[in-house]
Amino acid sequence: MPDPVAEPLLRVENLCVSFRSERGMLRAVENLSFALQPGEILSVVGESGSGKSLTSLAVMGLIDDPNAVLTGSIRYKGRELMGLSRRALREVRGAEIAMIFQDPMSAMTPVYTIGWQIAEQVRAHSGLTKRQARARAVELLGEMGMPNPELQVDRFPHQLSGGMRQRAMIAMALSCNPSLLIADEPTTALDVTVQAQILRLLEQLRRHHGSSIVFITHDMGVVAEIADRVMVMYAGKVVERGPKPDVFARPAHPYTVGLLDSIPPMAGEKPHRLPAIPGAPPSIASRPTGCPFGPRCAHHHDACRIDPPLFALGRQDVSCHLVPEGAAA
Template sequence: MSEPLLDVQDLRVSFATEDGLVQAVDGVSFSLAPGEILAIVGESGSGKSVTAQTLTGLTRSSNSRITGSVTYRGRELVGLDDDGLRDIRGEEIAMVFQDPMSSLNPVYRIGDQIVEMIRAHRDVPKSEAVRRAGELLAAVGIPNPQSRLRSYPHEFSGGMRQRVMIAMALALEPAVLIADEPTTALDVTVQAQILRLLAQLNAERGLAVVLITHDLGVVAEIADRVAVMYAGQIVENGSLDDIFYAPQHPYTWGLLGSLARLDRPRSERLTQIPGQPPSLLDPPPGCRFAPRCAFEFDRCSQPPDLAATQSGSHLDRCWLDLEEKARVRA
């Protein structure tokens, strides 16, 4: 088995606030293989976006504390100086954010923004950067790419702006693309187009992708592996088939039960997870999902580890034994 491209071990990210210390990410571990699509899924506030942004140092601030390990091709990124991180960002690991309109400068043409980014990292003539910018727009499926270089962001639809952001992320040919909720603000048809584009880039370029989302429908479209996050921790991690056909954690059961499915009667009600996620200022001392879990028992007062279930690559954080889990799923 090849070495992981990106390896995260016991990552912890906390923020000092007026109300106290927020433990946004608490002991997260996962790896990303070359050419793999890993989806990190969870509801708002679960810590998935903070995890993604920490991979490239975007959560560094005077009120944050980051511990653990993030290695890219064996190089440690936690504690790396600003110059070192600048070499990694864009060149090796690129990021696409949720709202392209807030990431693009509204008063500059699209082409100027792509060219500026290319020339900030590459010593190339402007004409070469312009040519490359046109190629990038063509690669992400924007019609008439050379003429659209002269357009402003407001002249593009939401889906086209997201394609522009993906083009910019690809400009320096990174090995890893982190896509943080890239389809949230788009309608269903455009969402499908963006997902097909990410899958195409993965297949044609061997691009490894970390996809951050709260939508399991999006996950089912393109992911190879899935990490389910809850209250700052990964509660289940496995292949796409593991998560969808043999889920082991009650929170994952709840997420899957809330999905509308064509093979179920229209009259059947969707599952609702009761209660609210815990405050990360003062999370439960044991299993963090226990206050909302229908299967809570005495042992849940102790924090469970993320451990292997039926296979070494399928991990979950739950005290229920395999027999009980199988009975519940059935």
């Protein structure tokens, strides 16, 4: 387990991402705070539109919408990334913090070989020659478990299977030994067996390289596999966070309970229908006042008219009025 007193690798405080629009400012991510220890895997879970991808893009400084407004603080190894110059940010990206994406097909430039693209990143952050960078690409592809890396290095993204493409993508992300890897739904576009292989690969990376991983997903099954800690997001806010065993054993927010109920049980009687959370997440423009989950919540009551802050519950933090009322879901 990572040492909790050590300086966190990444500390995000009061991050807000809003967009200027005709209907005023729309808040996509609200007052988000979290910390990530070295070597830790943090799973960020939520439905689409919950702000989980935006959070990761904000950490990378990749939100380039001219109407986006970012406030708060993102500290990486004690250094403030918010408001860093483009040039300084470029040195962090790819070298210190790397990112992999959901669809490795569209995330790679179609007209270059995977080896070329890996070598490009290597050369952007080191003084290696073309030949050395290529050798490094072959070595990385081999480490990612790609068969015949000398051959595969000269193939184009469209010539590879989805799993192999994602391996190439991970090889590229890891080419400069980043301390932090942000994986934005890296297994969503893959079939289940390949998913398991990629998850195993990411776990190995943590073991061998000691990298921290922020793993974004909407799949609680994947979270159960890989995470050390879990952060559940809903409508741009953290609703519950804590160590994975605690959250899975004793989910305290009704939304987390709903998410966990939606995993089919492995043992026992097969349920006729999986329970689902009624309704749909609110759109960014029409978030309810008070608790954002209120309209979909079975425990909705008067207190929920005020947006709950995060209450501590054991090692978890939960944004629900049931916690101080002593009736956690």
